[in-house]
Amino acid sequence: MAKEKTGGNGRESGRPDVKPGHGKFAVLGLGNFGTTVAQQLEELGNEVLAVDEDEERVNTLAEEFTHIVSADVRDERALEELGLGDFDAAVVAIGENLESNILCTLGLKHLGVPRVWVKAKSPAHHRILSKLGADRIVHPEFEIGVRVAYSLNYPFVLDYISLGSDYFVVELALSETVTDSTVGDLELEERFGIELLALKRGDELIRDEKTVTALREGDRLVVVGKQVHLRALADIL
Known part of the structure; x- marks a missing residue:
């Protein structure tokens, strides 16, 4: 049986430039990870249904969400009563209870939810979710751990996105050793294949004359290349 609470959600997003979304999403499991996902989706203007098995937790978070409900996520009929088959996507953010995580994933797939993203705890859990047909499997603790390690090892790397096949888009901070030269002087493509x-200069994004612009302290480069080539570039930065 599902019990819905209607919250006020008086939080300010602090992101006035973000365009509102138009999606309909369910987030099942309201630990730190699930709550964050649900809050961000709602702040982006989407319709969000936040779900947790723990009624006390739902009561605690009732003011955080427009739609929040307590339900037995292991029960496919309970998921069907919530109308989840009509949602654009669902995120199974249940971490500790593997039975609930797996049965919830199975129920959502049976209901025909177009996109089911699931939090995994281990490689073995990942394999089970793959066989159940999860559309995307995430490992939040592992992924943030990798990012922290990269940030500590490469302090000049401000942000990065993995494109797969060992290619990355990277935002790099420049050291004093390359200021007063131009990007062209670095010969990124010729020397590094990057x-x-x-x-980037403050809030300005320079694209048209980026190779001939004199570099200043505080400038940042946005580049794409293979990891081995990016590491070679690190030696001169």
Whole structure:
């Protein structure tokens, strides 16, 4: 049996430039990870249904969400009563209870939810979810651990996105050793096989004359290339 609470959600997003979304999402499991996902989706303007098995937790979070409900996520009939088959996507954010995680995933797939993202705890759990047909499997603790390690090892890397096949888009901070030169002087493509996407200077994004613009302290480069080539570039930064 599902029990819904209607919250006020008086939080300010602090992101006035974010365009509102138009999706309909369910987040099942309201630990730290699930709550964050649900809050961000709602702040982006989407319709969000937040779900947890723990009624006390639902009561605690009632003011955080417009739609929040307590339900037995292991029961496919309970999921069907919530109308989840009509949602654009669902995120199974249940971490500790593997039975609930797996049965919830199975129920959502049976209901025909177009996209089911699931939090996994281990490689073995990942394999089970793959066989159940999860559309995307995430490992939040592992992924943030990798990002922290990269940030500590490469302090000049401000942000990065993995494109797969060992390719990355990376935002790099520049050291004093390269200021007063131009990007062209660095010969990124010739020496490193790295493509420059843009030069960032404060809030400005320089693209048209990025290779001839004199570099200043505080400038950042946005580049794309293979990890081995990016590491070679690190030696001169």
